Amino acid sequence: MNEQRRSILKGAGAASVVTVAAAAGLLKPGTVWAAGWNKAAFEAKDMAGALSSEGASGGADSGQITVKAPDIAENGAVVPVEVISAIPGTEHIIILAEKNGFPLIADFGLQNGAEGYVSTRIKMGATSNVVAVVKAGGKVYKAAKEVKVTIGGCGG
């Protein structure tokens, strides 16, 4: 109860910082921050909740999406992930790590010639699926790759 209230307050605080910054002209005019930030999705504790808030539930498994990620992560703090979508008209690539505290990692909106491709590095708290969800032509598709995460590091 308290915790919930706190996170609502925190959320309000964060939102007002952005508003104040914008009002003070710190955000250069012309910068497109139209999308805002999907707080409900990013703070969802499970994948179903995150995808539902993203409007990306119920995706069909697609062989046209490739998730390139290691079999065993060298380090859970830096896991290279590449998503390639061969689905025509790919508008969004969404990346999730199923067992993370907050599973939703990123939502990449792609337009004006941007190909169905993103490469980034993510944090993973535990062995789980890395899931890529693609939105294209009003439909939702998905693919997954399991990444094992171990703890340690000799670093030689």
Next chain:
Amino acid sequence: MAGMKIRASMAGDVAEIKALMNHVMETGLRKDAKTGEIVPAHHITNVTATVGGKVVLDAQWGGGISKNPYLAFKVKGAKAGDKVVIETLDNKGEKDSAEADIG
């Protein structure tokens, strides 16, 4: 949090754009090893990239992107000399930006 770097080059008719940002990317879930206190969330929330003035990528991020984030994407129809601009905004309202010409 300044210090973003961009490398952009053409491969055929596709521009490959790579960026390395400089940010702590705190999830808000991590406990400080010494104090045991939760380290407050501090991460990039929005990334926008334009090529030749047109928005090509408009992303929202959580704290699950690694510290000092890396991002690469590809843009068809871009050409050498086009200007790439990437801007970021974090949950504290801090901004960063960088630009580079496609080589």
Next chain:
Amino acid sequence: MKKLIMILAGAGIVLGSVSAVAGPEDDRTKLINYFKNKYSDIKIDDYIYGALAFSPDSKSQYDSIMEFPPFVEVLDKGKKMWDTPFKSGKTYADCLPNGGKMIAGNYPMFDEAKGKVVTFEDAINDCRVANGEEPYKYDDMKTMGVLTSYARTLSDGMKMNIKVDSPAALKAFEDGKKTYYARAGQLNFSCASCHIDAAGNNLRSEILSPVLGQATHFPVFRGKDGGDVPTTLQKRYSGCFKQVRQVPDKEGSTRFNNLEYFHSYLSNGMELKSSVFRK
């Protein structure tokens, strides 16, 4: 009689210098053969990648991260330190041999005049002192770590080229070898237990890196430190000592310098590539 002693002494020195060449080279060749037999499908030159040589999955993560590594900013900072003149107006490039380029593989070297092993870090500090600056602390990653993580990249592509060619140098080499093979700490491990005997094996989730090539790529930037904090070779020694529950020597101490001298010799002929990512 006196003449005879002199002749014998002369012969002794000749013998000494012969073994000064043969000893270390013999050690190195034996290890190369050992690893060739143990892992016939791995090229010796690939051991510069350490444990990554054993795992294509790990190596591809390394390659991906090295494409635009999280520590580029640190190398920029190191370059600034390198380029900034001392109070004297001189720079590291003025002070070090060959402008500081393609030299790191010559270190550690045995300095006959000083009668001791001189590391690359020592040479940097000698420059600082000669130009009226305070030396850096060897274990300070914010200064020595950041500076050398750039400075050593100026020798990328050079092959390790450590020389042991005097009895005094051989003594330092042998001292380093003794440390490398001495079992110590509560776990009673030596460096060799993990990095020769068990190299390539798994220790829990870790693949143990082989001794060959280990000295070619430091400082490393470790994922566990967020990927943007340098770890020098001797800082890594400290870490290893602690992992076997042994109190480490001081970084920059004679014992660690001799260890680095021996250790680096074993990577002779292997290509340097400094400032790389490790898990």
